[in-house]
Amino acid sequence: MEFFDNHKKLFRTALGLFVGLTLIVAIRPAINNQKNNAPLPNYEPLSEQAYLGKKSFIANGCVACHTQQVRNVDMDKIWGNRPGIAADYAGITRTDFWRNTATLMGTERTGPDLTNIGARQPSMAWNLLHLYQPRAVVGKSIMPAYPWLFQIKNKVGKNEVEVVVPDAYRKGINGKIIASQEALNLVAYIQSLKQTPLPNGKAPMEFLYKKKEAPTGKKGSTLNLPDGKLLYTNNCMSCHQANGEGLKGAFPPLKGSPIVLGDNLELYVNIIMLGYDPRPEYATMNAVGTDNNLTPEEVTAIINHERTSWGNNAKKVTTEEVKKIMDFIKITTKK
Amino acid sequence: MGTKNIFNEWGIIITLLLIALPIIVASILAIVKAKAIIKNYLEKKEQERFNNYVKDLTPIEVEKLEQRKRALEFALSNNELSGKTQPVDNKGLIDNISTVETLRFIEQKKKSQPRPYIEPELSKLIIWYLGCATFWLLFGTTVGEYLGIKFVAPDVDHYSWLSFGRLRPVHTNAVFWGWASLAMMGLAYYVIPRVSNVPIASIRTGYRSLILINVSVVLGSLFLMAGINNGGGEYREYIWPVMALFGIGVFISLRNFFKTIAKRTTKEIYVSNWYIISAMMFLLVIAVVAYWPSWQTGLGETVVQGYYMHQGVGMWFMLFNLGLMYYFLPQQLNKPIYSYSLGILAFWAQILFYTLIGTHHFIFSAIPWWLQTVAIVGSAGMIIPVVAGTTNFLMTFKGSWHKLSGSYTLPFYLIGIIFYFTGSLQGTAEAFRFTNLVWHFTDFTVAHSHLTMYGIICFMLWGFIYTIVPRLTGKEPPQITVGAHFWLALIGLLFYTFPLMYGSTLRGLMWMEGTKSFIESVELMAPYWLWRAIGGSLMWLSHILFAYNFYVMVKRKDKITVPTSPIDILKAKQELDTQAQTN
Numbered sequence: 001m002e003f004f005d006n007h008k009k010l011f012r013t014a015l016g017l018f019v020g021l022t023l024i025v026a027i028r029p030a031i032n033n034q035k036n037n038a039p040l041p042n043y044e045p046l047s048e049q050a051y052l053g054k055k056s057f058i059a060n061g062c063v064a065c066h067t068q069q070v071r072n073v074d075m076d077k078i079w080g081n082r083p084g085i086a087a088d089y090a091g092i093t094r095t096d097f098w099r100n101t102a103t104l105m106g107t108e109r110t111g112p113d114l115t116n117i118g119a120r121q122p123s124m125a126w127n128l129l130h131l132y133q134p135r136a137v138v139g140k141s142i143m144p145a146y147p148w149l150f151q152i153k154n155k156v157g158k159n160e161v162e163v164v165v166p167d168a169y170r171k172g173i174n175g176k177i178i179a180s181q182e183a184l185n186l187v188a189y190i191q192s193l194k195q196t197p198l199p200n201g202k203a204p205m206e207f208l209y210k211k212k213e214a215p216t217g218k219k220g221s222t223l224n225l226p227d228g229k230l231l232y233t234n235n236c237m238s239c240h241q242a243n244g245e246g247l248k249g250a251f252p253p254l255k256g257s258p259i260v261l262g263d264n265l266e267l268y269v270n271i272i273m274l275g276y277d278p279r280p281e282y283a284t285m286n287a288v289g290t291d292n293n294l295t296p297e298e299v300t301a302i303i304n305h306e307r308t309s310w311g312n313n314a315k316k317v318t319t320e321e322v323k324k325i326m327d328f329i330k331i332t333t334k335k
Numbered sequence: 336m337g338t339k340n341i342f343n344e345w346g347i348i349i350t351l352l353l354i355a356l357p358i359i360v361a362s363i364l365a366i367v368k369a370k371a372i373i374k375n376y377l378e379k380k381e382q383e384r385f386n387n388y389v390k391d392l393t394p395i396e397v398e399k400l401e402q403r404k405r406a407l408e409f410a411l412s413n414n415e416l417s418g419k420t421q422p423v424d425n426k427g428l429i430d431n432i433s434t435v436e437t438l439r440f441i442e443q444k445k446k447s448q449p450r451p452y453i454e455p456e457l458s459k460l461i462i463w464y465l466g467c468a469t470f471w472l473l474f475g476t477t478v479g480e481y482l483g484i485k486f487v488a489p490d491v492d493h494y495s496w497l498s499f500g501r502l503r504p505v506h507t508n509a510v511f512w513g514w515a516s517l518a519m520m521g522l523a524y525y526v527i528p529r530v531s532n533v534p535i536a537s538i539r540t541g542y543r544s545l546i547l548i549n550v551s552v553v554l555g556s557l558f559l560m561a562g563i564n565n566g567g568g569e570y571r572e573y574i575w576p577v578m579a580l581f582g583i584g585v586f587i588s589l590r591n592f593f594k595t596i597a598k599r600t601t602k603e604i605y606v607s608n609w610y611i612i613s614a615m616m617f618l619l620v621i622a623v624v625a626y627w628p629s630w631q632t633g634l635g636e637t638v639v640q641g642y643y644m645h646q647g648v649g650m651w652f653m654l655f656n657l658g659l660m661y662y663f664l665p666q667q668l669n670k671p672i673y674s675y676s677l678g679i680l681a682f683w684a685q686i687l688f689y690t691l692i693g694t695h696h697f698i699f700s701a702i703p704w705w706l707q708t709v710a711i712v713g714s715a716g717m718i719i720p721v722v723a724g725t726t727n728f729l730m731t732f733k734g735s736w737h738k739l740s741g742s743y744t745l746p747f748y749l750i751g752i753i754f755y756f757t758g759s760l761q762g763t764a765e766a767f768r769f770t771n772l773v774w775h776f777t778d779f780t781v782a783h784s785h786l787t788m789y790g791i792i793c794f795m796l797w798g799f800i801y802t803i804v805p806r807l808t809g810k811e812p813p814q815i816t817v818g819a820h821f822w823l824a825l826i827g828l829l830f831y832t833f834p835l836m837y838g839s840t841l842r843g844l845m846w847m848e849g850t851k852s853f854i855e856s857v858e859l860m861a862p863y864w865l866w867r868a869i870g871g872s873l874m875w876l877s878h879i880l881f882a883y884n885f886y887v888m889v890k891r892k893d894k895i896t897v898p899t900s901p902i903d904i905l906k907a908k909q910e911l912d913t914q915a916q917t918n
């Protein structure tokens with residue numbers, strides 16, 4: 001055919017077809033997205049420190065293992081309160097002339113999604129130790145360690161943050177391990193990663209492909225509560241460890257703890273819901289229960305798990321007791 | 336949604352059938368090869384038995400045999416009628432006389448075809464391309480192997496330049512832009528002038544392009560390790576000035592090829608050139624769209640990323656390799672392609688469907704739902720070009736299957752073609768919404784990447800390289816190390832991908848179930864990651880052998896051979912004469 005034997009016509013046609021399709025499926029949708037989306041009204045741009053932290057997140061290629069996107073499917077519910085929407089990313093622009101926009105949505109979850117990590121795990125002490133050596137806090141982790149973000153000094157200076165590292169992971173180190181500015185920036189970025197709530201009145205979108213709910217039993221009993229061990233693993237274990245013994249100098253043990261075993265349920269629930277920091281020898285605990293929207297049933301399950309594991313042997317509590325205290329906390333903390 | 340009945344899901348069933356294919360083909364290939372070896376062995380045994388028998392012959396028996404021999408040998412002298420003048424073949428009608436001088440015990444695999452004439456300058460350029468490509472293959476997969484080890488031993492080192500997040504893009508980009516791209520372009524420098532029947536327009540341009548691309552990969556790798564990258568997008572980690580060098584390199588070679596084709600002495604444009612030229616044009620479009628440094632705010636970046644990474648693999652590597660296959664396969668089988676028009680159909684269908692499917696990397700994300708649906712439909716449409724292409728290649732093979740057992744290049748072709756079918760359609764199955772639910776974000780994607788980039792692209796490239804380098808240099812690689820390369824690469828790839836696919840399916844189901852913590856899903860993967868490292872080591876070893884074979888084909892001094900054919904004798908005389916003159 002004449003057409004196929006004319007190199008100009010042939011290649012022009014192929015190129016034209018390709019460019020045309022490119023316009024339809026890539027360029028136009030990208031421009032539309034860019035034009036028609038604005039950040040949510042209560043979106044908080046990154047602080048300067050967090051922004052520097054983000055740059056270091058990019059430089060170290062954390063996105064190779066961590067996504068930042070909550071899909072509209074049920075299995076992603078653990079990574080955020082609602083599916084991500086285009087507006088969530090609308091505030092992100094090119095890093096600079098040389099470097100592209102970094103939405104950091106990622107394509108692989110070798111490690112957990114970080115969309116909402118600032119709410120799930122905001123603890124400074126935990127994050128620094130985790131960066132210094134992930135296996136010090138999560139034994140089975142395969143995340144790289146980032147010791148070059150820390151310095152060894154003889155004394156802790158003013159405004160400097162020391163990281164308390166278990167002996168097993170500080171072989172050959174005599175001085176104090178101090179977080180560099182870059183490490184602090186990186187943690188500031190991690191702490192800033194929270195889903196922006198939708199504006200008032202708007203219901204969050206649905207998650208698709210729901211699991212069938214397991215039937216729940218009658219309320220108030222200690223039976224049919226959610227799986228306390230799993231809740232402990234997801235919310236508490238990274239600091240207090242699987243064996244309940246915590247980490248010396250950072251996170252206190254729950255095994256044999258007077259608060260866990262004692263009768264002051266109000267204090268116990270308060271710590272879970274609001275955080276705790278009276279003891280200088282340990283790091284600050286953040287408001288794990290509130291940050292993760294734990295329900296009374298879940299808090300009860302966690303408490304009962306902690307009261308009956310690792311040799312602990314105290315009486316189980318009921319959901320009613322816990323719910324009463326939680327309702328009270330809600331009233332008193334409302335402005 | 337229940338997770339127990341995943342075997343009722345179409346996406347899963349199709350995938351299972353697909354991944355069974357390469358295993359079956361590999362087994363058949365192994366059987367064919369084993370049979371050839373056994374046959375050889377038996378023949379050798381027979382020969383020994385015969386030798387022993389001969390040794391023990393008594394003088395009487397020998398005498399008898401000789402008598403019989405003389406009787407049989409009696410013949411007229413055949414020139415009773417013609418006289419004694421020497422026959423002369425003035426028109427050169429009789430050619431390519433094969434004589435058997437020695438008894439052959441070991442079946443020799445077919446050596447490469449007789450060499451066509453290629454300008455020595457061009458030949459050198461091609462060797463340079465392929466040599467650089469081989470270097471980047473070794474470099475890139477050494478890094479890949481190290482990354483695989485890091486999954487098993489995360490504390491092997493604590494240097495920032497070698498940390499996982501920084502090295503991962505070094506691996507992917509080096510094998511993409513350094514190894515596969517340079518190898519493809521080097522081969523194109525062979526194919527384009529051949530099928531156009533004219534010399535290449537400019538050899539210097541070829542070198543310029545080669546230098547630009549090498550500089551781009553060197554700089555890009557260093558930058559990545561130093562922590563300077565473009566953001567999060569995969570294969571888009573080089574910053575744009577670095578990628579621009581690569582783009583310019585491709586651009587000037589494209590012009591060079593285009594000029595060559597414009598001067599062609601054949602009327603038609605052979606279909607290989609359609610694929611090759613288009614791949615190069617499309618790559619430039621893709622790179623400009625993805626790297627233009629003043630747009631892509633917010634999700635715009637993600638829409639373009641989906642487009643970019645998919646077109647990168649589909650329109651650059653795949654299209655280019657198909658073009659090369661349309662040249663090399665018929666050459667190697669010594670017959671025309673089964674259907675020229677099927678090749679043309681596949682060409683247009685590939686452009687139409689492949690371009691649509693980029694966003695299937697972001698299913699269920701915040702990208703517009705209609706775009707995700709288009710991507711899924713396009714992924715299904717890909718069945719057309721893939722089936723057309725595979726059919727075409729396999730039908731070309733038909734009737735020549737016996738050549739497989741006697742050739743060291745054809746197994747590479749066949750495995751490449753089988754993985755083309757399996758890998759591409761596996762991609763289609765992965766894009767269905769249910770399968771995506773299980774597999775997205777898991778290592779299944781990594782397995783798929785290697786089934787395709789390695790199983791298709793690398794195997795095809797190796798086949799092509801083993802085909803042409805001996806033609807350029809006249810030196811054959813040792814068949815035993817080529818065989819070892821083939822089997823180590825294939826078995827390594829299967830060890831790498833199959834456990835990973837199995838493990839990541841379990842991991843995905845665990846995530847869907849939601850009753851175990853995340854870290855348990857990390858623990859779950861440990862044995863499969865170990866398998867990946869083992870398979871990766873075999874693959875890596877095979878690349879060492881490949882590099883050795885390449886070295887032999889290019890550098891090792893030939894055994895001194897005394898010329899026997901009239902042409903060679905005359906050539907030798909001519910060379911000696913000119914030497915004598917210049918001295």
Ligand code: HEM
Binds near residue numbers: 111113144238
């Ligand atoms: C500097 C870059 C990185 C940062 C800031 C970072 C941050 C984090 C954080 C905050 C967590 C805790 C998430 C949670 O508890 O839900 C985590 C966990 C994890 N990360 Fe990373 N990550 C980085 C790089 C990587 C890389 C490159 C890998 C993969 C090789 C990785 C693999 C993991 C894994 C497997 C976990 C789960 C186990 C654990 O908690 O350690 N990370 N990462």
Ligand code: HEM
Binds near residue numbers: 484569778
């Ligand atoms: C010795 C051989 C090889 C080994 C051991 C190896 C290993 C690896 C590893 C460990 C990763 C990272 C996976 C992750 O982050 O979970 C990876 C990614 C990748 N490799 Fe390789 N690799 C090898 C050869 C190749 C070759 C020859 C190619 C292409 C020509 C290739 C293309 C890729 C691609 C495209 C990815 C990204 C996968 C994705 O994100 O889905 N690899 N490889």
